[in-house]
Amino acid sequence: QVQLVESGGGLVQPGGSLSVSCAASGSILSINRMAWYRQAPGNPGKQRELVASITRGGSTNYADSVKGRFTISRDNAKNTAYLQMGSLKPEDTAVYYCNADITDSGFYSRAYWGQGTQVTVSS
Numbered sequence: 001q002v003q004l005v006e007s008g009g010g011l012v013q014p015g016g017s018l019s020v021s022c023a024a025s026g027s028i029l030s031i032n033r034m035a036w037y038r039q040a041p042g043n044p045g046k047q048r049e050l051v052a053s054i055t056r057g058g059s060t061n062y063a064d065s066v067k068g069r070f071t072i073s074r075d076n077a078k079n080t081a082y083l084q085m086g087s088l089k090p091e092d093t094a095v096y097y098c099n100a101d102i103t104d105s106g107f108y109s110r111a112y113w114g115q116g117t118q119v120t121v122s123s
Contacts, residue, residue, distance in 0.1 A: 002027065003024070018085050028079060032102075034100045037050055040091075051070065051083070071083070072084075091121075096119050
């Protein structure tokens with residue numbers, strides 16, 4: 001059973017920094033793309049927004065709204081992805097979800113989602 005577990009969310013003041021992490025566990029053969037998405041409060045029908053993604057080789061991609069402020073990284077040995085968030089703004093408030101393309105030990109590949117972690121930017 002493969003699962004993703006996020007941690008590190010919380011409350012931070014505008015202009016502050018916060019890091020979240022996502023650890024994959026279970027019968028994992030390999031993890032390809034890992035990404036962070038977010039969903040803002042009060043609009044559950046809206047699609048989750050891609051925040052940042054990183055390939056196994058380390059190539060990254062960012063939403064325009066977070067470029068220069070957020071950094072995605074990963075530790076392949078630990079099956080873990082990280083998102084360092086800086087210069088946070090109230091509009092960054094959202095539930096942040098980890099997403100990963102995982103091949104399990106049975107050679108079956110699919111996308112997995114974590115349960116989400118709340119990030120609130122407020123004074």
